[in-house]
Amino acid sequence: MKKTTLCLLALQFLMFPILNAQSAQPDFMRSIGKIYVVVAVIVAVFLGLVLFLIYLDKRLTKLENQINQHD
Amino acid sequence: MVKHWWKALGVLLVIYTLTVGMLIPLRPGITAVSPSSVRTGEQITIQVAGYNSNFKKAQDSIRAWLKLDNERAIAAQSISVKDDQSVSLIFDIPEYLPVDQRVQDMTLVIDNDADGASLLPSAVFVTQDSIDPEMGQQVWKNADISNLNDKKGITFPFRNILGETIRNTYFHVSLWLAMVSIFIISFANSINYLRDPLPIYDYKAKAYTRSGLLLGILGLLTGAIWAKNTWGQYWSWDVKQNMTAVSLLIYMAYFILRSSLTDSEQKARIAAVYNIFAFVALIPLIYVIPRLTDSLHPGAGGNITFGSQDLDNTMRMVFYPAIIGWFLISVWISKLQYRMDIIHARIWNLDDED
Numbered sequence: 244m245k246k247t248t249l250c251l252l253a254l255q256f257l258m259f260p261i262l263n264a265q266s267a268q269p270d271f272m273r274s275i276g277k278i279y280v281v282v283a284v285i286v287a288v289f290l291g292l293v294l295f296l297i298y299l300d301k302r303l304t305k306l307e308n309q310i311n312q313h314d
Numbered sequence: 315m316v317k318h319w320w321k322a323l324g325v326l327l328v329i330y331t332l333t334v335g336m337l338i339p340l341r342p343g344i345t346a347v348s349p350s351s352v353r354t355g356e357q358i359t360i361q362v363a364g365y366n367s368n369f370k371k372a373q374d375s376i377r378a379w380l381k382l383d384n385e386r387a388i389a390a391q392s393i394s395v396k397d398d399q400s401v402s403l404i405f406d407i408p409e410y411l412p413v414d415q416r417v418q419d420m421t422l423v424i425d426n427d428a429d430g431a432s433l434l435p436s437a438v439f440v441t442q443d444s445i446d447p448e449m450g451q452q453v454w455k456n457a458d459i460s461n462l463n464d465k466k467g468i469t470f471p472f473r474n475i476l477g478e479t480i481r482n483t484y485f486h487v488s489l490w491l492a493m494v495s496i497f498i499i500s501f502a503n504s505i506n507y508l509r510d511p512l513p514i515y516d517y518k519a520k521a522y523t524r525s526g527l528l529l530g531i532l533g534l535l536t537g538a539i540w541a542k543n544t545w546g547q548y549w550s551w552d553v554k555q556n557m558t559a560v561s562l563l564i565y566m567a568y569f570i571l572r573s574s575l576t577d578s579e580q581k582a583r584i585a586a587v588y589n590i591f592a593f594v595a596l597i598p599l600i601y602v603i604p605r606l607t608d609s610l611h612p613g614a615g616g617n618i619t620f621g622s623q624d625l626d627n628t629m630r631m632v633f634y635p636a637i638i639g640w641f642l643i644s645v646w647i648s649k650l651q652y653r654m655d656i657i658h659a660r661i662w663n664l665d666d667e668d
Contacts, residue, residue: 272542276365276478276479277477277543277544278477280542280543280544281478281482284539287539291532291535292528295647302651306661309658309661
């Protein structure tokens with residue numbers, strides 16, 4: 244759980260400077276009718292789902308360990 | 315395999331959203347004109363930048379007007395096309411305008427048979443040196459805007475500041491609608507728990523709340539990225555952004571509340587009551603309060619929603635499947651979570667028997 248929170252925080256701090264750097268030269272994020280904004284949004288949704296998968300994976304591992312201890 | 319059809323449907327709808335939502339082109343539009351301010355009695359040359367336009371290809375059929383209102387317009391004196399995306403227009407602005415305002419805005423309309431008609435509202439501001447509406451009536455040479463062409467083929471609408479980001483309707487707006495649907499399921503399970511305290515209702519309420527929160531956080535994040543490139547900042551302290559952040563914090567407190575209680579029955583009961591209150595607070599916070607004050611966000615006060623003119627039938631063709639797709643995926647994610655809770659409960663019950 245703690246690691247997931249850390250991951251989320253890390254993502255925020257990693258992503259925002261990257262996006263900031265891109266919009267500092269207004270030509271990239273705003274070029275070709277701002278299509279890269281749509282790309283960034285889709286990537287954000289995908290990363291969010293992946294982070295959630297990692298969280299589910301950890302919960303499942305915990306459950307598996309409990310079952311193993313039980314046997 | 316048969317009973318998993320809805321998972322496959324969810325995945326297919328999201329794939330459909332991604333492909334069709336990205337591949338359908340935008341309608342041709344006008345992104346910029348320069349200069350945008352002129353004086354009366356001048357002959358001006360306006361450079362027009364088009365988007366997705368075919369000025370060169372449809373050179374012979376191109377026509378342009380500056381529209382004052384629904385009845386009155388001036389036709390362009392001459393039109394010279396540079397390439398598909400740029401054209402320069404020459405207009406004779408009359409000595410007087412038939413209006414009594416010092417500064418009058420005019421809408422630019424360009425029509426050709428490949429792109430159909432595209433317009434830019436308030437493209438040019440005309441400053442009158444002296445105001446005389448009657449003289450303006452006399453010298454006005456009206457041009458009829460008629461026989462406008464239609465754009466052939468399927469396109470999404472072009473909006474000036476939005477541009478291609480109008481596609482975010484499928485990746486941002488739809489997430490919120492899916493989130494509200496998921497919270498409704500969570501709310502219903504909490505009510506069910508209070509009527510009949512079976513642990514399964516508590517597991518379901520918890521799982522759906524977590525998925526709803528995931529969708530909400532993604533909605534806020536994608537909204538911030540979109541806002542950065544249209545409103546200028548990730549977070550504008552806009553009422554819609556603030557209120558959604560508050561309602562998500564209320565839902566986060568649901569999990570803090572759960573982890574602070576140890577007795578599992580007490581935990582489930584208090585959490586169910588809290589969840590009902592959280593849902594009752596959600597609707598006014600995200601849908602009512604933003605409508606009562608001014609907001610940058612569409613669908614709030616002083617700003618119409620993506621209604622008839624922005625969300626046209628082509629967009630609905632992708633928007634509604636997108637909502638259903640994100641919703642089904644979230645239901646799937648929720649199911650995985652509460653199935654784990656059921657297994658967890660089984661293990662501990664076995665321990666009790668030992």
